Amino acid sequence: MIAPANSKEAQRQAAFQKRLRVPTAVAKQAVQQMMENFLRDVPLKEGAIIAGYWHVNAEINVLPLMVQLQHKGYVCALPQVMKKNAPLSFLRWDEKTPMRVNAYGIKEPVPTKSPLVRPDILIVPMLAFDPEGSRLGYGMGYYDLTLRHLKAGAPMMAVGVAYDLQRMEQVLAESTDCKMDIIVTDKKTYRFESSAAAHKL
Numbered sequence: 001m002i003a004p005a006n007s008k009e010a011q012r013q014a015a016f017q018k019r020l021r022v023p024t025a026v027a028k029q030a031v032q033q034m035m036e037n038f039l040r041d042v043p044l045k046e047g048a049i050i051a052g053y054w055h056v057n058a059e060i061n062v063l064p065l066m067v068q069l070q071h072k073g074y075v076c077a078l079p080q081v082m083k084k085n086a087p088l089s090f091l092r093w094d095e096k097t098p099m100r101v102n103a104y105g106i107k108e109p110v111p112t113k114s115p116l117v118r119p120d121i122l123i124v125p126m127l128a129f130d131p132e133g134s135r136l137g138y139g140m141g142y143y144d145l146t147l148r149h150l151k152a153g154a155p156m157m158a159v160g161v162a163y164d165l166q167r168m169e170q171v172l173a174e175s176t177d178c179k180m181d182i183i184v185t186d187k188k189t190y191r192f193e194s195s196a197a198a199h200k201l
Helices: 008-020 024-041 063-071 142-153
Strands: 049-051 075-080 089-092 099-101 107-109 121-124 157-161 182-184 189-191
Touching: 024 063, 024 157, 024 182, 024 189, 063 075, 075 107, 089 107, 121 142
Parallel strands: 049 075, 049 121, 121 157, 157 182
Antiparallel strands: 075 089, 099 107, 182 189
8 A cells, every 4th residue: 555645654665665775785884884973972871771673674783883882881782572552671682692583573682581671872773864853663653652661760862873864854753753862874973952961861
């Protein structure tokens, strides 16, 4: 089914196809550039817990970044889907963590082998973003629910990561959509008004 041209679903379809067309060699170089920008520009407090994601559907790969963060002494985690319409939980992760495949076909740590943690920084995947820090996701709402839940409990930072070509003029955001504090791409780092206050840990 083709979505109306001016709909959020049409934006998703177009953004998804655009990301799928990124050549493998370009994607590999972009990961390195994104990682350098992240490590240079994102404020990281000593001992911070940083949650990433297991990349699927041509998402930019953050696993090399997470390995680098571990080498620098940070604790890293990956999300676990508990149930529909509920926030994600986060399990500590390193390269030796036993993994399983969840109902969405995404790898996550085996819950009995990895402790639950609360991230101070959440690295968020996206289909697209705009100059206001709005993010276009898959439409299932997991990350918006999770960000509202986490930010209600204690200060934390949402860092979107993407290819710079995923930027669009305007994401058709809704009132329930959470904006990013910072977005890091392979070309540059975008900071938004909320970022200064978000990371007072």
